[in-house]
Amino acid sequence: MCASSSTLIGDIIDQRRVPRSGRFAGQRVVGEINCACNSCELCAQGLQNHCPQRTVIGILNHDGAFADSLLVPERNLLLVPDSLSTEQAVFTEPVAAACRIPQQLQLNGQSVTVLGAGRLGNLCAQVLAFHGCRVRVVGKHEHKLRLIAEAGIETVQLDRLQPEQRWDLVVDCTGSTSGLPLALQLVRPCGTIVLKTTVADSQTMQMAPVVIDEVSILGSRCGPFDVALQMLQKGQVNVAPLLSARYPLQDALAAFEHARRKDALKVLLDVA
Numbered sequence: 001m002c003a004s005s006s007t008l009i010g011d012i013i014d015q016r017r018v019p020r021s022g023r024f025a026g027q028r029v030v031g032e033i034n035c036a037c038n039s040c041e042l043c044a045q046g047l048q049n050h051c052p053q054r055t056v057i058g059i060l061n062h063d064g065a066f067a068d069s070l071l072v073p074e075r076n077l078l079l080v081p082d083s084l085s086t087e088q089a090v091f092t093e094p095v096a097a098a099c100r101i102p103q104q105l106q107l108n109g110q111s112v113t114v115l116g117a118g119r120l121g122n123l124c125a126q127v128l129a130f131h132g133c134r135v136r137v138v139g140k141h142e143h144k145l146r147l148i149a150e151a152g153i154e155t156v157q158l159d160r161l162q163p164e165q166r167w168d169l170v171v172d173c174t175g176s177t178s179g180l181p182l183a184l185q186l187v188r189p190c191g192t193i194v195l196k197t198t199v200a201d202s203q204t205m206q207m208a209p210v211v212i213d214e215v216s217i218l219g220s221r222c223g224p225f226d227v228a229l230q231m232l233q234k235g236q237v238n239v240a241p242l243l244s245a246r247y248p249l250q251d252a253l254a255a256f257e258h259a260r261r262k263d264a265l266k267v268l269l270d271v272a
């Protein structure tokens with residue numbers, strides 16, 4: 001088993017080997033994190049990710065990857081293709097989250113600014129560029145911006161950013177209360193702001209510009225695992241540079257320390 005976390009609150013098990021008998025016995029799988037009831041009105045509409053009875057692996061009333069054992073409904077599991085390494089497969093969930101944007105919006109060559117050069121910002125930028133958008137990423141950390149530039153995507157240091165309201169689409173991956181106000185300074189009238197990260201702190205801001213400029217604000221969360229697996233398998237998104245380190249289980253505390261570093265993107269734990 002290979003578990004991963006980039007934050008101290010932990011991440012989910014992205015990939016594991018199923019040990020007993022059954023449909024996926026002995027094979028590598030990834031698990032959709034939203035475990036829905038599949039009997040309510042929203043589930044009937046195909047909105048399982050919004051099921052009010054859902055548990056969410058590692059987040060809401062459901063153990064996460066660092067539990068001794070983890071039960072996941074079989075319908076949540078997808079087989080990892082043999083051609084995909086475990087190190088690639090652990091990125092299925094964040095790649096799927098990035099793939100949620102093209103599910104929600106018709107993409108046709110829009111200009112896009114992604115705010116935040118972390119793991120999700122990087123993956124959103126790659127997915128949107130793959131869908132033909134003209135993408136640039138705004139970030140703070142030199143190392144993270146360099147990884148994005150190496151993927152052929154334009155980058156800008158936050159302190160050199162010019163506030164120009166000319167971008168069709170602004171994707172906030174900052175996880176910070178400063179993300180949305182900054183996005184409003186960049187999006188063009190009648191453009192769209194996609195909020196990809198949840199912000200824990202409460203936020204107050206002037207909403208008048210949203211009305212005056214007729215800006216659409218779109219919340220965006222979990223996405224399709226099957227699409228993400230396909231993109232990973234076809235090499236349409238490159239996750240190798242996002243793997244910061246891997247540690248054996250006995251060095252778990254060092255792994256957590258590493259994951260706290262500003263330059264860390266994804267730290268893996270090997271559970272033998």
Ligand SMILES: [Zn+2]
Pocket residue numbers: 036037038039040041042043048051052053054
């Ligand atoms: Zn339901």
